[in-house]
Amino acid sequence: MARKRFANLDDVSHTSSFKELQAWRKERKGKVKDRSFFVGQAANKEIDYLNANRTDTTVTWIGHSTFLLQIGGLNILTDPVWANSMAFERRLSPPGLEIDEIPPINVVLISHSHYDHLHLTSLRKLARYHKFKVLVPEGLRSWMQWRGFRDAVELPWWGSVQVGEVIFDFVPAQHWTRRTLFNTNATHWGGWVLRSKAQAAASDSNDAKSRTIYFAGDSGYFRGFGLIGEKYDIGTALMPIGAYEPEWFMGKQHVTPEEAIQAYIDSGAERFIPMHYGSFPLADDTTKEALDRLRAEWSRRELPEHHLKVLLHGETLRVQG
Template sequence: MPTYQGPVSDHFNGTHFFDPDGVAPKRLGDVWRWQRTRKPAKWPAWQPSSYADTPPQRVNGTAARFSFVGHASWLIQAGGLNILVDPVWSQRASPFKLLGPKRVNDPGIAFEALPPIDVVLVSHGHYDHLDLATLSRLTTKFSPRVITPLGNDLTMQAFDRKIRAEAFDWGDRIDLGGGVAVNLVATRHWTARGLFDRNKALWASFVLETPAGKIYAVGDSGYGTGAHFRRVREQHGELRLALLPIGAYEPRWFMRDQHMNPDDAVKALSDCGAQQALAHHHGTFQLTDEPIDEPAQGLTTALDAAGVARNTFVALKPGQVFEI
């Protein structure tokens, strides 16, 4: 598999990417310790959502529509464009067809019900965000632009040369047309597809500029000191809405540097200053040890403790829709 080659920067040393404000991923010994000692909550084999969305073909004007597909996958419709974020329609978030985390509910939009997809945003290379089979299906049906951080394009095109992958660095701004643009911003995370390619590609979150306002789409992130979220506020100004992860956080000794829990996510909302937030990264794939319903319940508790109105930060179920 070819790997990214490019100039050294403040977050690339010539072979590996790093976050100057973050921490290195856990060592393999820590992974083994977690696997050896973990006591995961038992998830149901199947917990379907009672919702299913059939989106309109387009959303124009100053409106925006957010459809929760499940886990970290969203359909954003704004400015006449249809944008998928971290689309996963596969049954497993895994390199294997018969092993690894298996979804416990169907995608909130049936693949056949998708409107014409113009753009796909892929935040990083972990299997629950970069799903090659889904990207190939989308390419065959819609041939969208695929915007991703540096190095992930090589993974995509090695699988399917027809995937229209375009790779960018933190700080880059890409015009998508229709008065919509996307900015890649630093996030507190890491990436890998296997045991020997850690951080050989970049990871990012996205700030979308749309006629409905700016939308901050965070794929995966730890909280840290909150600096990443405050920096987005400083650099990009008022945010209309943020998509923030709230799940895959236990045990904290292992996960806190890479995944937020609900308390962290509420602090991140305050730091980034978005008017509204929608939660994700919960309830579809069991990646870590907390119970399936704990993130959504914990979000309510965290909002109450912080004195934030519950309708300011909402956890949807797959197939539910939020409109502005």
């Protein structure tokens, strides 16, 4: 039986020719980038508070696309990566929290199977200290179970599952997947919307909106952001802003900072927290370039300054508490 292959919402393909790949490599060698700017570490990491918290909704950036989210009494990790290097490139800044500093994890969310989002070594280290359920995109459950993560649940786009008092919805993104030469797009990709059961029941309230979190995963800009905004009342959007350069090569799979802001607007979210920058040099853009472009576009659009939350590694935002 032929293996199922997944596609994007509008059948947009990421496929690049060998000629294009070679052109990028040549272009990359000719660029001189200043990578002296680093994301800092939070001065006061709220480790004791995070370990004791059972009621407040919080967002803590660990680095790259890894967040500790606390909502509905659950402790949740997104795309856990504690690797010191990725794609032969050393990590730019250390993780904001170490595995032995985080509270007991109930749920791990995986957006897709690329190595900088699904890092098996990090998951296995995590499993030494924590017993958790893993929520994954369609096609990835058996892969996870084969590697020892028996409590894995896979969802299709727009699929939903409840864990404790929290509802998790898997939503579309424009991206692709591959871990070997032979499994391109054999598993799906997407983002996650998190809300407590009580919030879902009172979705017209301001409190419910403020506590709903959208983790976008990896994505190029597409109409799906608007569809997500139509379906959910999102308070906080965790949006990627890095790995976009060169745009002619990366554009279908990674938003630019300007496109990330448009995606945030499309989603109807209140707060914007940038991610997917400052940890690994996966493309030609730098941490400073990504943040400068983000802030310039935010200012150009005259968006409320207090709605943009640029976190340090290990910094915690109390969404409601």
